[in-house]
Amino acid sequence: IEPATYLAKLTETFRIAGGAVVIRSFADAAEVLALPQPVIFNCTGLGAGALFGDLELIPIKGQLTFLLPQPAVNYNLISGDFYMFPRTDGILLGGTYERGQWDTAPDEAAKARILSAHRALFTRMAAIQAAGRS
Numbered sequence: 001i002e003p004a005t006y007l008a009k010l011t012e013t014f015r016i017a018g019g020a021v022v023i024r025s026f027a028d029a030a031e032v033l034a035l036p037q038p039v040i041f042n043c044t045g046l047g048a049g050a051l052f053g054d055l056e057l058i059p060i061k062g063q064l065t066f067l068l069p070q071p072a073v074n075y076n077l078i079s080g081d082f083y084m085f086p087r088t089d090g091i092l093l094g095g096t097y098e099r100g101q102w103d104t105a106p107d108e109a110a111k112a113r114i115l116s117a118h119r120a121l122f123t124r125m126a127a128i129q130a131a132g133r134s
Helices: 003-016 029-033 045-052 108-133
Strands: 064-067 077-079 082-087 090-094
Touching (some): 082 108, 090 108
Antiparallel strands (some): 064 090, 077 082
């Protein structure tokens, strides 16, 4: 999907229907349960563990790398652990999965691995295509 487009439309539709988005902090689950709203969406992410006492929560860090948009790229690609999804805001490249990693800072080495793996994949594809023409 196109997250920027989809989320903007979803938020607009939600607000037109009378919904409200409120961003705030909670010290514990009791504060959440004391809210007067009949429906609450829990978007606390990694904070859910501390907020709800969930000791089984395990973070999984996945890093994305974006290339500039390229309208001619109109296909997805998945190869092993690596994937590519073109979007109007850029070409999303991924391929990391780090179970138990709490650090949310971007990892330059992971970025380099993602770019290198995609470069190698497209180099192999170009060689296969060239061999097919000869």
